[in-house]
Amino acid sequence: MSADAKTTNADPEANRAIPRMMSETDMSIVRMAAGLLPENATIIEFGPWLGAVSAVLAEYGEVHVVDRFIWTDQNESRVPGVAAVGESFKFAFENFMRLSNYKAIIHVADMREFKWLGKKIDLCMIDAPRKSNDLMGCLQAIASSLHQDTIVLVKNGFNPQYFDMMALVEVLLSQSIFDLIPTNQARWCNIAVLKSGAKFGRMLELKNSVDIFDDYPIRSGTEDAWGGSMLAMARIAQYVHKLDWEKAYDELSNTKPDIENNYNWDIQSNYIGLAEAELGKMVEFSEHLSLHNDPAMNSEARIPFEKSPALARRAYWKHRKSKHWRDRIVDRQTMERVFSENFLYWPAKLEQKIQQRTVLEIGKNLDLSGIGYCVAGVECYVGIDTRKDWLPEYNGGMRDPTRDLPHWLNEALLDLVVVTRLVGFGVPLRNIDFCLVDAADNTSLEISELLRKYFSKNSPSTEFIIIEDSVPSRRL
Numbered sequence: 001m002s003a004d005a006k007t008t009n010a011d012p013e014a015n016r017a018i019p020r021m022m023s024e025t026d027m028s029i030v031r032m033a034a035g036l037l038p039e040n041a042t043i044i045e046f047g048p049w050l051g052a053v054s055a056v057l058a059e060y061g062e063v064h065v066v067d068r069f070i071w072t073d074q075n076e077s078r079v080p081g082v083a084a085v086g087e088s089f090k091f092a093f094e095n096f097m098r099l100s101n102y103k104a105i106i107h108v109a110d111m112r113e114f115k116w117l118g119k120k121i122d123l124c125m126i127d128a129p130r131k132s133n134d135l136m137g138c139l140q141a142i143a144s145s146l147h148q149d150t151i152v153l154v155k156n157g158f159n160p161q162y163f164d165m166m167a168l169v170e171v172l173l174s175q176s177i178f179d180l181i182p183t184n185q186a187r188w189c190n191i192a193v194l195k196s197g198a199k200f201g202r203m204l205e206l207k208n209s210v211d212i213f214d215d216y217p218i219r220s221g222t223e224d225a226w227g228g229s230m231l232a233m234a235r236i237a238q239y240v241h242k243l244d245w246e247k248a249y250d251e252l253s254n255t256k257p258d259i260e261n262n263y264n265w266d267i268q269s270n271y272i273g274l275a276e277a278e279l280g281k282m283v284e285f286s287e288h289l290s291l292h293n294d295p296a297m298n299s300e301a302r303i304p305f306e307k308s309p310a311l312a313r314r315a316y317w318k319h320r321k322s323k324h325w326r327d328r329i330v331d332r333q334t335m336e337r338v339f340s341e342n343f344l345y346w347p348a349k350l351e352q353k354i355q356q357r358t359v360l361e362i363g364k365n366l367d368l369s370g371i372g373y374c375v376a377g378v379e380c381y382v383g384i385d386t387r388k389d390w391l392p393e394y395n396g397g398m399r400d401p402t403r404d405l406p407h408w409l410n411e412a413l414l415d416l417v418v419v420t421r422l423v424g425f426g427v428p429l430r431n432i433d434f435c436l437v438d439a440a441d442n443t444s445l446e447i448s449e450l451l452r453k454y455f456s457k458n459s460p461s462t463e464f465i466i467i468e469d470s471v472p473s474r475r476l
């Protein structure tokens with residue numbers, strides 16, 4: 001205990017009379033952390049409000065408090081009559097401290113502008129920021145005064161309601177700037193209890209800007225206080241909140257699959273607050289998050305994808321793990337069409353052969369066929385569609401595909417990327433393992449003959465499979 005900080009008449013009873021926002025559970029954590037401090041510790045508190053926590057901290061050392069001391073509407077509804085709304089309540093803080101006979105050195109300042117120029121800090125209690133940039137402001141204010149045993153307590157550091165701030169806690173922990181002190185804290189106690197990590201010096205280098213997060217992708221396995229992945233969920237929530245679906249899916253791929261995360265995401269997603277128009281995308285993202293975390297998705301067991309659109313979506317996600325997120329997602333309506341229009345029939349029949357292989361399909365009205373084959377797990381799918389009315393669109397304005405197509409194939413066979421209507425599956429006509437040919441379409445058969453000659457010289461292992469359309473026809 002610091003003789004300087006605490007007067008001889010210090011009165012813990014009077015301390016208890018000071019209004020406080022933090023709970024008794026929070027206070028037990030504060031006391032536990034303060035108990036780890038050396039004699040005459042230097043303590044700084046951001047956001048002391050009326051001083052209830054400051055008076056407890058003063059038992060352990062010299063306390064500096066940083067607050068702008070402006071009484072707000074919320075303060076007024078919590079404890080009416082302390083000060084006029086919009087006016088300073090510094091005098092009330094001073095009165096309460098006087099009453100309890102503990103001392104605190106006051107710094108009237110905005111947390112975003114304050115700079116600490118004093119001694120090394122042993123403990124920093126932060127209960128003012130709700131956003132990552134404000135938390136960063138507090139931490140940068142003391143960055144040059146951290147030492148290897150500094151303890152930092154961040155109230156709401158594990159509160160999914162403030163996921164943006166929690167996301168910064170993830171970066172601090174994953175970059176070893178801070179480590180977690182184990183606390184056994186209850187689930188409802190959201191204080192992040194941190195101590196300097198091996199790289200605490202890097203606190204000085206972190207830039208205070210929104211794109212800091214892009215510099216530090218989620219590190220899988222950065223645990224929250226309960227050994228779970230709420231910090232990663234907070235990082236993902238940040239991107240969802242910004243409607244940056246690309247990043248949200250990318251970051252999802254960086255998390256370790258864990259069934260618990262379905263539950264964690266249920267909690268986290270409640271606080272994102274998207275406009276109604278975005279909820280469809282949110283539901284879709286949540287479905288994919290659940291697929292990502294489903295243990296069955298990581299087992300060897302076959303998914304009977306031909307049985308339902310939902311199973312087909314699972315298989316699609318499972319088989320396309322290594323693909324960019326855009327190539328792993330098919331929306332529900334599209335997969336319902338793939339299913340109901342029989343685009344899964346042949347992929348299911350050929351599944352054993354074509355998994356992880358490159359398939360070229362030649363047919364008429366291929367439409368969603370490529371998705372069907374990707375559901376079955378092909379590595380690459382190329383489609384040549386002989387339907388006349390849309391060939392020109394893809395093949396340089398040919399007017400008469402029946403006349404031009406063979407010529408075009410001869411000319412450009414090697415390098416041309418042929419795609420079906422689907423974007424993203426196109427590959428050059430090389431290294432084809434299987435060539436699937438629509439037996440009901442003469443143009444397809446003609447093209448396949450040309451290709452057969454070409455492949456017999458250049459790719460003798462390419463196997464031709466004639467697709468007899470014995471299923472209820474999907475062809476127009």
Ligand SMILES: C[S@@+](CC[C@H](N)C(=O)[O-])C[C@H]1O[C@@H](n2cnc3c(N)ncnc32)[C@H](O)[C@@H]1O
Binds near residue numbers: 022067068070111127
């Ligand atoms: C939630 S209260 C702290 C409650 C206190 N820990 C307790 O349990 O009684 C937040 C405090 O942060 C202060 N604060 C909020 N925004 C601030 C800012 N931008 N700069 C400095 N202080 C700020 C408020 O004046 C208030 O005293």
